[in-house]
Amino acid sequence: MEKIGLYIHIPFCRSKCPYCDFYSSVKAGDMTDVYTDSVTEHIDLWRGRIDKKADTLYIGGGTPSLLGGGRIAKIIEAAKVFGDFDEVTVECNPSCVEDDFFKKIASAGANRISLGLQSAVDSERKKLGRLAGRKEIEKCIADAENAGIGNISVDVMLGIPCQTEKSFDETLGFCISCGADHISAYMLKLEPGTFFYKNKDRLNLPDDDFTADMYLKMVSQLSEAGFAQYEISNFAKEGYESRHNLKYWNCDEYLGIGPAAHSFINGKRFFYNRDTDAFIGGEEPVEDGAGGGFDEYMMLRLRLKEGIDFGEIRARYPDADTESIKKKADVFVKKGLAKLCGGRLSLTPEGFLLSNSVISSLI
Ligand code: SF4
Numbered sequence: 001m002e003k004i005g006l007y008i009h010i011p012f013c014r015s016k017c018p019y020c021d022f023y024s025s026v027k028a029g030d031m032t033d034v035y036t037d038s039v040t041e042h043i044d045l046w047r048g049r050i051d052k053k054a055d056t057l058y059i060g061g062g063t064p065s066l067l068g069g070g071r072i073a074k075i076i077e078a079a080k081v082f083g084d085f086d087e088v089t090v091e092c093n094p095s096c097v098e099d100d101f102f103k104k105i106a107s108a109g110a111n112r113i114s115l116g117l118q119s120a121v122d123s124e125r126k127k128l129g130r131l132a133g134r135k136e137i138e139k140c141i142a143d144a145e146n147a148g149i150g151n152i153s154v155d156v157m158l159g160i161p162c163q164t165e166k167s168f169d170e171t172l173g174f175c176i177s178c179g180a181d182h183i184s185a186y187m188l189k190l191e192p193g194t195f196f197y198k199n200k201d202r203l204n205l206p207d208d209d210f211t212a213d214m215y216l217k218m219v220s221q222l223s224e225a226g227f228a229q230y231e232i233s234n235f236a237k238e239g240y241e242s243r244h245n246l247k248y249w250n251c252d253e254y255l256g257i258g259p260a261a262h263s264f265i266n267g268k269r270f271f272y273n274r275d276t277d278a279f280i281g282g283e284e285p286v287e288d289g290a291g292g293g294f295d296e297y298m299m300l301r302l303r304l305k306e307g308i309d310f311g312e313i314r315a316r317y318p319d320a321d322t323e324s325i326k327k328k329a330d331v332f333v334k335k336g337l338a339k340l341c342g343g344r345l346s347l348t349p350e351g352f353l354l355s356n357s358v359i360s361s362l363i
Helices: 031-049 069-082 099-107 120-126 136-147 165-177 209-223 243-249 274-280 296-303 310-316 322-334 349-353 354-363
Strands: 004-010 053-059 087-091 113-118 150-157 183-189 228-231 234-236 253-258 261-265 268-271 287-289 338-341 345-346
Touching: 004 031, 031 069, 031 253, 053 069, 053 113, 053 243, 069 099, 087 243, 087 322, 087 354, 099 136, 113 136, 113 165, 136 150, 150 165, 150 209, 150 274, 165 209, 209 228, 209 234, 209 349, 243 296, 243 345, 268 322, 287 322, 296 310, 296 345, 310 322, 322 354, 345 349, 349 354
Parallel strands: 004 053, 004 253, 053 087, 087 113, 113 150, 150 183
Antiparallel strands: 183 234, 228 234, 253 261, 261 268, 268 287, 338 345
């Protein structure tokens, strides 16, 4: 039986970044112990409900490191009722990491951290509301390595206020040389309701052409430095691809625990409301219909560099018209946006930049 991925959401942050619409509150205060206990209770509850083992655990947020190493270790230990994990990732914000944080989580089994870098240029980080400077980030990476955490991922952002080719080169250079094994690179999206959205005209944002050029330059520079692209926004040294996140893109099953966490189990999608008190109070998740249909599979799989395999599609969706997809893909192949080869269809880096419209046309 395929193993699922287990996701735990930690809904607290020290302060709210001006671009972020993830569910988190800045009122962790006295709630940290109550929340930790509530998560461990929910883990036990779900273990009794579903007869599936998990092989990846991802603790994200919010800012999991704000909970402290002891509480994160407690959650990791509790999660082991789902089996032995091959990969245990903890998201960390370099401004919220206590001295022995990495030692505590490593001794509980964490073997991967995802570090919110966003930019290696301190002035850019400040504009993004990030409190730590480059020195704290370098210390974080060294501490994690000293604690024996051998898989380090850093997040960077393209298209941020005042970003220039020179400043992006500095960030890329830092990512390549800082000891990271995995890089996630996302384009800034202006999400309704955020400070950035309300003030978009005053942000001095680079234009779309600049951001697209930086993206293509990044794909080629990271590849030269040994970070192969395996998803639209993700790059890894060989063997360091995120096993947990691959479950999302492969349309595999996962269970999400915590407010705003989503799940896909036994063909059904469901999610917890964005309400920490309700979660602690035992509110059940909301049903979100059936999942794993053909369109969804195409949307997710075509985010991956390896794309879709027509044989696999025929086995999974016998009614899918693969010949029509190939015909429609032809125009994108001619434009250099897609590749059709050996029974597979995948997007090129140029195609990734237009992925939404290319994939919509195909399905
Ligand atoms: S630390 Fe992360 S989750 Fe928290 S506000 Fe900033 S971007 Fe959002």
